[in-house]
Amino acid sequence: MFSSTMLHILLAIMLFSLSGCDLIASLTGQNNAQQDHQKPATAQFTFAVAPHIAWMPWYLAQEEGIFHQYAAKHQVEVQLIKDNYLDTINKFISKEYDAIAISNIDAIAQLVRRHIKVDVILITNEHKGSEAILVPETADTTGHHFRDKTFALLQYSARHYLFDRYLIRNQIPFDEINILNTAEEDILNAFSNKKVYGVVTHNPNLYTLTHSAAAKRLFDSRQIPKEIFDLIIIHRETLTKYPAFAQVILATWFTVMQRLQGSKKDTTLDALAGLANITRQEYDEQLATTLLNDTSTKALAAIRDRRIIKAMRHIRYFIQRHKLIDDDIYTDWVSYPGRDPALLHFNGKPLQKFVVPTVANQT
Numbered sequence: 001m002f003s004s005t006m007l008h009i010l011l012a013i014m015l016f017s018l019s020g021c022d023l024i025a026s027l028t029g030q031n032n033a034q035q036d037h038q039k040p041a042t043a044q045f046t047f048a049v050a051p052h053i054a055w056m057p058w059y060l061a062q063e064e065g066i067f068h069q070y071a072a073k074h075q076v077e078v079q080l081i082k083d084n085y086l087d088t089i090n091k092f093i094s095k096e097y098d099a100i101a102i103s104n105i106d107a108i109a110q111l112v113r114r115h116i117k118v119d120v121i122l123i124t125n126e127h128k129g130s131e132a133i134l135v136p137e138t139a140d141t142t143g144h145h146f147r148d149k150t151f152a153l154l155q156y157s158a159r160h161y162l163f164d165r166y167l168i169r170n171q172i173p174f175d176e177i178n179i180l181n182t183a184e185e186d187i188l189n190a191f192s193n194k195k196v197y198g199v200v201t202h203n204p205n206l207y208t209l210t211h212s213a214a215a216k217r218l219f220d221s222r223q224i225p226k227e228i229f230d231l232i233i234i235h236r237e238t239l240t241k242y243p244a245f246a247q248v249i250l251a252t253w254f255t256v257m258q259r260l261q262g263s264k265k266d267t268t269l270d271a272l273a274g275l276a277n278i279t280r281q282e283y284d285e286q287l288a289t290t291l292l293n294d295t296s297t298k299a300l301a302a303i304r305d306r307r308i309i310k311a312m313r314h315i316r317y318f319i320q321r322h323k324l325i326d327d328d329i330y331t332d333w334v335s336y337p338g339r340d341p342a343l344l345h346f347n348g349k350p351l352q353k354f355v356v357p358t359v360a361n362q363t
Helices: 002-028 030-038 053-063 066-073 085-093 104-114 158-169 184-192 205-212 236-241 243-259 265-276 280-287 296-303 307-321 349-355
Strands: 043-049 076-082 099-103 118-127 131-136 150-153 178-181 198-202 215-220 229-235 290-292 344-346
Touching (some): 043 085, 043 243, 053 066, 053 118, 053 280, 053 290, 066 076, 066 243, 076 243, 118 236, 131 205, 150 158, 158 215, 198 205, 205 215, 229 243, 236 243, 243 265, 243 349, 265 280, 280 290
Parallel strands (some): 043 099
Antiparallel strands (some): 118 229, 131 198
């Protein structure tokens, strides 16, 4: 009897000791710390966008907390970064940024040649006059007067591609024209100081020159439809591991696009113009030169559009003529929905999942 009583007493003491330890841990926060330590860390991503007219919706989404709203829903963190366009590309290459906005020309000229595997999850807009070849109003624009003339442009950019397409269209030999490699911020001075015969530029410089200088359009991206457009790209390894990142980006874009189609259109455009630090009229005129994919179904159709393949023939010639890519065969450069991924893959799966969440079987 005595030993049984002692056993019960010892058990009681042990239970009290354990509960006391739990109490102390609770009071000191040790228990919570252990639980927090066991929770998986929230995945964090960087998405960098340059301040271009068609890309201002990203900044509005950041300012109004739309990014945070969808990131929280998908249990990730997304940091939107405003940066110089060329810097976004360079930092994407070095993997400092997980996703960026970029033109299709630059994606191939700058990324494919470095063998960086990326997925296109969205074509945000098509260029329809947002870049152009400009010459003085008094210039003779017949082809034979271009011999030995100099044009300022950023070499190997979308503007350079536009210029090459003009020369080919008008059967002007490449070696008859001189190109002055000029940063976009120096284009205005190059034109106004008459250092060159003409320039190839895009908005806002295009808008400035055509509204404040004696400049006229010689050729613009309206004349080569479906050839220059803007993309959202993600490092493939990041997208594969964290598909929710793409869903946050897509949901954010189409939320702002929905506002541009409804009763909030005017207030939204006013806000976008304010973020671009220009007047509403200036913003409207520049936005009119780029065609936004403002619904998810339209965007999905764009990423599956067979005309992209046709346009790539011209881009391939541009890339090969300027020796921007080594001797890799073309099929290793770019691939399209439903095909095995090449270096740059137009991936329809994230948009398909967004449009029809339960059906996402096309990659």
